[in-house]
Amino acid sequence: MSRSVNVAVIGAGVAGLCAARELRREGHRVVVFEKSDRIGGTWNYDPRADSDPIGVDPTREIVHSSIYRSLRTNLPRPLMAFLDYPFPKRENGGDSRTFPSHEEVLWFLNEFADEFGLREVVRFNAEVVRVERAEGRKERWVVEWKNRCDGCDSVVEDFFQAVVVCSGHFTEPRIAEIPDLDRTLDRFLVGSPGLGTGQVSGIEKWPGYQIHSHNYRVPEPFGGQIVVLIGFGPSAFDISRDIARVAKEVHIATRSPDVRVMKLANHDNLWQHTMVKCVYEDGLVAFEDGSSVYADVIFYCTGYKYHYPFLETNGIVTIEDKRVGPLYKHVFPPALAPWLSFIGIPEKDVIFQTIELQSKWVARVLSGKVPIPTEKEMMASVEEYYQQMQKNEFPKHVTHYLHFKEVFYVSSLTSLDFASHFAALMVFGGMSAVVGYSNWLAAEAGLPPVEEWREKMYVESLGNISSMQDNYKDQWDDAYWDSIINKR
Numbered sequence: 001m002s003r004s005v006n007v008a009v010i011g012a013g014v015a016g017l018c019a020a021r022e023l024r025r026e027g028h029r030v031v032v033f034e035k036s037d038r039i040g041g042t043w044n045y046d047p048r049a050d051s052d053p054i055g056v057d058p059t060r061e062i063v064h065s066s067i068y069r070s071l072r073t074n075l076p077r078p079l080m081a082f083l084d085y086p087f088p089k090r091e092n093g094g095d096s097r098t099f100p101s102h103e104e105v106l107w108f109l110n111e112f113a114d115e116f117g118l119r120e121v122v123r124f125n126a127e128v129v130r131v132e133r134a135e136g137r138k139e140r141w142v143v144e145w146k147n148r149c150d151g152c153d154s155v156v157e158d159f160f161q162a163v164v165v166c167s168g169h170f171t172e173p174r175i176a177e178i179p180d181l182d183r184t185l186d187r188f189l190v191g192s193p194g195l196g197t198g199q200v201s202g203i204e205k206w207p208g209y210q211i212h213s214h215n216y217r218v219p220e221p222f223g224g225q226i227v228v229l230i231g232f233g234p235s236a237f238d239i240s241r242d243i244a245r246v247a248k249e250v251h252i253a254t255r256s257p258d259v260r261v262m263k264l265a266n267h268d269n270l271w272q273h274t275m276v277k278c279v280y281e282d283g284l285v286a287f288e289d290g291s292s293v294y295a296d297v298i299f300y301c302t303g304y305k306y307h308y309p310f311l312e313t314n315g316i317v318t319i320e321d322k323r324v325g326p327l328y329k330h331v332f333p334p335a336l337a338p339w340l341s342f343i344g345i346p347e348k349d350v351i352f353q354t355i356e357l358q359s360k361w362v363a364r365v366l367s368g369k370v371p372i373p374t375e376k377e378m379m380a381s382v383e384e385y386y387q388q389m390q391k392n393e394f395p396k397h398v399t400h401y402l403h404f405k406e407v408f409y410v411s412s413l414t415s416l417d418f419a420s421h422f423a424a425l426m427v428f429g430g431m432s433a434v435v436g437y438s439n440w441l442a443a444e445a446g447l448p449p450v451e452e453w454r455e456k457m458y459v460e461s462l463g464n465i466s467s468m469q470d471n472y473k474d475q476w477d478d479a480y481w482d483s484i485i486n487k488r
């Protein structure tokens with residue numbers, strides 16, 4: 001027998017919209033709380049930025065979206081769709097490129113919301129400020145939210161049997177690949193005096209401007225400047241090229257220990273280095289490879305933290321160095337399952353596909369059609385996963401990277417021949433973790449495995465990203481991929 005539950009979904013981005021669709025399909029009653037006045041989350045470009053460009057001031061005014069004006073997707077269009085709802089090229093107008101602009105993704109999400117009548121379940125201008133267990137009630141959760149509609153500004157409490165957290169995790173800057181700012185500062189303090197004329201300083205005394213990629217929108221403010229950009233992912237790739245069009249010099253610093261200092265091919269002013277070793281009061285930035293540069297800007301493309309300020313679970317769910325835990329299969333905290341769940345936590349994967357499959361699984365678990373293991377069994381599974389990570393010496397912060405083995409492997413490589421690294425990566429572990437997870441979710445939700453071309457396309461996309469070739473987004477072989485997809 002199917003059970004219908006009243007569910008609060010927090011956030012109306014990709015995850016919240018997809019969760020709402022699946023929950024309603026399963027006959028649940030759904031309210032989506034969205035703090036802004038629109039759907040689409042991250043994909044709403046906002047020209048404003050946080051009041052603190054580096055994002056460490058807890059009292060700063062926060063802008064949700066981290067996307068920049070020039071952003072195009074880093075996955076091809078077929079992987080930016082849902083399994084049963086493709087992302088078509090528009091007949092008239094729009095951006096028909098295979099790696100389209102952020103505006104096109106937002107258009108697609110609006111189409112999706114309209115197609116499934118999702119707006120009718122969204123409460124806009126409704127920021128959730130507290131989610132806590134409601135003792136002694138049939139509805140297990142109290143959801144406290146700020147109602148900013150129609151000129152009113154009140155705090156309201158509602159009660160729900162289940163809560164699905166879909167609030168995103170690309171808003172709270174992470175300053176370096178080490179856990180907290182103090183340790184980050186320590187890292188910069190450990191310097192080798194004598195390089196420059198100034199004193200080795202802590203980063204707080206370094207006189208230049210610091211910014212995190214969360215607050216980057218357009219390159220113009222960096223015109224004529226010397227920028228040190230720390231990072232290695234798709235955003236670092238895009239932003240370094242974007243800024244290099246107007247900056248005097250851009251120096252990319254990565255963690256790889258043996259990167260050779262060199263100017264990148266096809267660029268007059270784009271350099272690569274190893275990680276920043278220390279900074280000086282006179283503006284000098286020294287790299288671990290022995291090179292140094294007087295810089296105007298340090299630009300952090302160092303990722304984001306998971307952040308759920310509204311969630312009060314008495315320590316049942318914790319966040320430690322990018323590990324949200326314990327979470328069974330990245331979704332259910334065992335002690336609170338299935339009444340609390342998280343959609344969209346995994347990173348480094350086909351995000352739309354994962355979100356859709358997680359949503360289907362959660363919806364069917366809530367309706368009682370799909371059983372989940374006991375709390376003890378789920379905890380054992382989580383522990384086993386943690387132990388496996390520890391045994392392989394993977395750091396906590398890659399807990400939710402679906403192909404963490406491969407990512408960690410790449411980040412520890414020592415030369416910059418990315419094509420051969422990528423080939424090695426495939427031999428090392430392939431995309432088995434991503435595909436394995438998707439197919440596991442599909443099986444739980446009673447669906448067939450995902451089509452093989454999706455995995456192939458994802459592998460090809462990662463290869464392109466790793467190749468670090470400018471213009472890879474415009475060199476995609478559409479005809480080849482169309483033939484593969486149509487062969488099904």
Ligand code: FAD
Pocket residue numbers: 010011012013014015016033034035036039040041042043064066067068071072073074075080126127128129166167168169170235310343344350351352
């Ligand atoms: P979000 O899109 O962040 O949506 C969360 C929603 O929750 C927002 O609308 C927010 O307003 C709302 N919310 C948050 N807190 C509350 C609260 N307390 N109360 C009420 N509402 C709340 N993915 C790809 O697949 N391909 C790409 O090319 C790609 N490029 C990216 C580039 C950048 C620079 C970034 C930052 C991300 C990129 N991503 C990409 C990842 C992208 O975030 C996901 O595709 C997707 O948007 C995640 O959706 P989400 O619903 O989990 O989170």
